[in-house]
Amino acid sequence: MAENGTVVTEFVLLGFRLSAELQTGLFLVFLLLYLVTLGGNLGVMALIQSDPRLRTPMYFFLSHLSFLDVCYSSVIVPQLLEALRTEKRTIGLERCATQFFFTLCASTECFLLAVMAYDRYVAVCYPLLYASAMTPRTRLGLVAGAYGGAAVNSVVRTGCAFSISFCKSNHVDFFFCDLPPLLKLACGETRPRERVIYLLAFLVIATSVSVILISYLFIIRAILRIRSAGGKAKTFSTCASHITAVALFFGTLIFIYLKGNMGKSLGEDKVVSVFYTVVIPMLNPVIYSLRNKEVKEALKRALSRMKVSPVE
Known part of the structure; x- marks a missing residue:
């Protein structure tokens, strides 16, 4: 632990303080979830690239969603696995800063889910x-806007974190370098930075949720105008996977960042953070595969192509 007046250059991630047996069990669970996350999301990306019938705007955006899930889970989970398996919990300031790449990926996912709602x-x-409105150029522009807006948020957020002098302690009561627990280690007043963080979180989430809600209000109105029950169900089914992904992702973000007690209930924050850094990236491919007829049919075609012809 650093004494007052000593500048902190590395941190000790306390993570989950559990018995050795429980830590081994958690390591195996998180490793399995991470492997499923990589396999599922990379599989979705490969399937979309290999099947011409999935070369549509919706699946273009879905491939980027899978890419982001791979990226931001890969920023956090290896560090978590290393701490659980080797008890190596020390992380340098530079490596801690790179974990804020997670902010870029998570913010981009917020905007991308809004883009998918607009689609x-x-x-x-x-x-x-639809075909003339969602041209390849339009798709690229929407995705570039999502990454660009997220980059601004990430740069400002990271600047807020690492313009702070850390001298109270170097023990971070979390399993990665998230901003709320880091602010507890700051030497001076952190309220101005917390306000900036709250404002950025509010703007990212509020902008994305507003686009999603407005899009679905128009979608619901259009569905209600369809006369046949079968037509309504078919139209709604094209949105069901996206609605599920939105509810899971934004529900956890709102709990973490907009509940009004940043960093003061880290026990709850750890559980919820595990959910959106480990579990949600694994669930998205399942949600889009099991609830999407086109993806299931594309998967069947891919598996049939992989079958070895019987030797005559």
């Missing part, structure tokens, strides 16, 4: 104009 709005409300 569904155009598809449902203006089906005849």
